[in-house]
Amino acid sequence: QKEVEQDPGPLSVPEGAIVSLNCTYSNSAFQYFMWYRQYSRKGPELLMYTYSSGNKEDGRFTAQVDKSSKYISLFIRDSQPSDSATYLCAMSAGTGRRALTFGSGTRLQVQP
Amino acid sequence: GAGVSQSPSNKVTEKGKDVELRCDPISGHTALYWYRQSLGQGLEFLIYFQGNSAPDKSGLPSDRFSAERTGGSVSTLTIQRTQQEDSAVYLCASSRTGTNTDTQYFGPGTRLTVL
Numbered sequence A: 001q002k003e004v005e006q007d008p009g010p011l012s013v014p015e016g017a018i019v020s021l022n023c024t025y026s027n028s029a030f031q032y033f034m035w036y037r038q039y040s041r042k043g044p045e046l047l048m049y050t051y052s053s054g055n056k057e058d059g060r061f062t063a064q065v066d067k068s069s070k071y072i073s074l075f076i077r078d079s080q081p082s083d084s085a086t087y088l089c090a091m092s093a094g095t096g097r098r099a100l101t102f103g104s105g106t107r108l109q110v111q112p
Numbered sequence B: 001g002a003g004v005s006q007s008p009s010n011k012v013t014e015k016g017k018d019v020e021l022r023c024d025p026i027s028g029h030t031a032l033y034w035y036r037q038s039l040g041q042g043l044e045f046l047i048y049f050q051g052n053s054a055p056d057k058s059g060l061p062s063d064r065f066s067a068e069r070t071g072g073s074v075s076t077l078t079i080q081r082t083q084q085e086d087s088a089v090y091l092c093a094s095s096r097t098g099t100n101t102d103t104q105y106f107g108p109g110t111r112l113t114v115l
Helices: none
Strands: A004-006 A011-014 A019-025 A032-038 A045-051 A054-058 A061-066 A071-076 A085-092 A106-111 B005-007 B010-013 B019-024 B031-037 B043-050 B053-056 B065-069 B075-079 B088-095 B110-114
Touching (some): A004 A085, A011 A019, A019 A085, A019 A106, A032 A061, A045 A054, A045 A061, B005 B088, B019 B088, B019 B110, B043 B065, B075 B088
Parallel strands (some): B010 B110
Antiparallel strands (some): A004 A019, A019 A071, A032 A045, A032 A085, A054 A061, A085 A106, B005 B019, B031 B043, B031 B088, B065 B075, B088 B110
8 A cells, every 4th residue: 555645537627617636655754845736748846835734825826734534735726727737745754764655646627 | 937847758668678758847946856657656755855855756666767957956866678568658746845845846758658
């Protein structure tokens, strides 16, 4: 079983919809949680970063972390066609190892 | 200035040949990472550099894979005797200091195809 599980999609929504993306993980040592967005043939770019449990909001994006359930979410409000991309969750334990552990990514398509 | 750059952007090689992939990190970033992304898979960590040393090589899949970093800047990932299962996108990332709170900035990747 992978340390981080993520539904690969594709997820297709109409423009303006609220999108919910999520990941589950098994390693209770993870403390740092990130969401990256990756457009086709490009490298991932950091969207949101959260430390430990709680919510964080940035514009149309909200990240939630529930460490007790080992579950993280990314919500996108008023989705736009330009949000069409693959969304990758990533996490790290914060002690020693610097590498990120990624989910496999969810492909999102926002239909105009 | 510029972001992380990688070359070549695409590489097609024959099974058994050696390949070298290059990464130019953001100027001044001391930490550098290599990841591999296979079709439909998330990113898989390969190796981490802090300066010129590699304190974490735990992700290298076999001894055919090696990497070096010189002058605290450019890094080269070498794959010897390539196999078809090595086909993937190889991504390089850099961060300012390498702490867990530092953002990792990714390059566009090198798409490797082994025939």
